[in-house]
Amino acid sequence: xxxxxxxxxxxxxxxxxxxxxxxxxxxxxxxxxxxxxxxxxxxxxxxxxxxxxxxxxxxxxxxxxxxxxxxxxxxxxxxxxxxxxxxxxxxxxxxxxxxxxxxxxxxxxxxxxxxxxxxxxxxxxxxxxxxxxxxxxxxxxxxxxxxxxxxxxxxxxxxxxxxxxxxxxxxxxxxxxxxxxxxxxxxxxxxxxxxxxxxxxxxxxxxxxxxxxxxxxxxxxxxxxxxxxxxxxxxxxxxxxxxxxxxxxxxxxxxxxxxxxxxxxxxxxxxxxxxxxxxxxxxxxxxxxxxxxxxxxxxxxxxxxxxxxxxxxxxxxxxxxxxxxxxxxxxxxxxxxxxxxxxxxxxxxxx
Numbered sequence: 001x002x003x004x005x006x007x008x009x010x011x012x013x014x015x016x017x018x019x020x021x022x023x024x025x026x027x028x029x030x031x032x033x034x035x036x037x038x039x040x041x042x043x044x045x046x047x048x049x050x051x052x053x054x055x056x057x058x059x060x061x062x063x064x065x066x067x068x069x070x071x072x073x074x075x076x077x078x079x080x081x082x083x084x085x086x087x088x089x090x091x092x093x094x095x096x097x098x099x100x101x102x103x104x105x106x107x108x109x110x111x112x113x114x115x116x117x118x119x120x121x122x123x124x125x126x127x128x129x130x131x132x133x134x135x136x137x138x139x140x141x142x143x144x145x146x147x148x149x150x151x152x153x154x155x156x157x158x159x160x161x162x163x164x165x166x167x168x169x170x171x172x173x174x175x176x177x178x179x180x181x182x183x184x185x186x187x188x189x190x191x192x193x194x195x196x197x198x199x200x201x202x203x204x205x206x207x208x209x210x211x212x213x214x215x216x217x218x219x220x221x222x223x224x225x226x227x228x229x230x231x232x233x234x235x236x237x238x239x240x241x242x243x244x245x246x247x248x249x250x251x252x253x254x255x256x257x258x259x260x261x262x263x264x265x266x267x268x269x270x271x272x273x274x275x276x277x278x279x280x281x282x283x284x285x286x287x288x289x290x291x292x293x294x295x296x297x298x299x300x301x302x303x304x305x306x307x308x309x310x311x312x313x314x315x316x317x318x319x320x321x322x323x324x325x326x327x328x329x330x331x332x333x334x335x336x337x338x339x340x341x342x343x344x345x346x347x348x349x350x351x
Contacts, residue, residue: 029080030077030080031045040068044064045065047061054092059094062098065081066081079105082098082102086098093127094129096127096129096136097136100118100122103119103143113147115143116147116148119141119143119144122140138164141157141161142157144157145157145158152187155187158180158183159180162176170203175206175209177196178197178214180196188331190331191332193221193332197222201215201219201222220263231260236327242258243255243258244294246258252288258342264342265345267344268347268348269346269348269350288314289313292312293311295309299322301350304327305326306325308322309323318348320348321347322346323342324342324343324344324346325340325342
């Protein structure tokens, strides 16, 4: 039977922790090294053996011994020492910090699954500590978000951050709400995803790493969810046919009724999606320069999810418009998901 490497490490940790707890410091295992290293460790352990108070002095000695192992890149002894200490002193008020150091030691040993177990254990089973103005629980949750593979576990982490750490800055709050929405999408919890995106929109200007258009994405999802969606078409062919028919008739008023009522845009090709260039309500006929024309077929670049129709005959300043059609992505409503909408206009010739 195959046994994962991280599980072997965990078993070894438990065995070593139990074994260490029965030892009396200093132990040759914990003080070995060069003459100078032995001297430093022996002195630290001698001081520790005389410190019975569970206060700052003992904490400083335990941390200094662990830091000495870290300076030596000896993460095996660091893990054994700290896990043994926690096992032998279950009431130590600083055990949260010692387990926190142990978790990071496993990260240094390239054992992230074991580190994740420790981070989770700290949050669920040990009181929080504030070190250098930072909450250990908060750092553990942030680490777990990166280490956990199951979206359900990530959701738990995001919800813990939001419910317990209201004091985090606005950008962090916004990022957490957006990523919670993304993770709810991953598990198909669409109503909760919409709710998370609604909260995210309160933090205008929040910068979400890896999602430069986060605000536009969330706004489109929320606005579309709250709309009637009565402008959509069953398929692309019926939408294009309706547009072409009214272009033939020069009926700009009727054409305008086909537009998406939310998230409709009008921009040049050089503008990006982040440019909030929504088309305001206006009389479409005022942009008409003469008889309106359209290409016989959809433009190059059209595919199963989006399509472009080249039209011309508009105002002399921008006579060429490309109508942009988009398949609707909205799994929350199966009756709407997969339908088509006229989502916007691109001004000018396509590059």
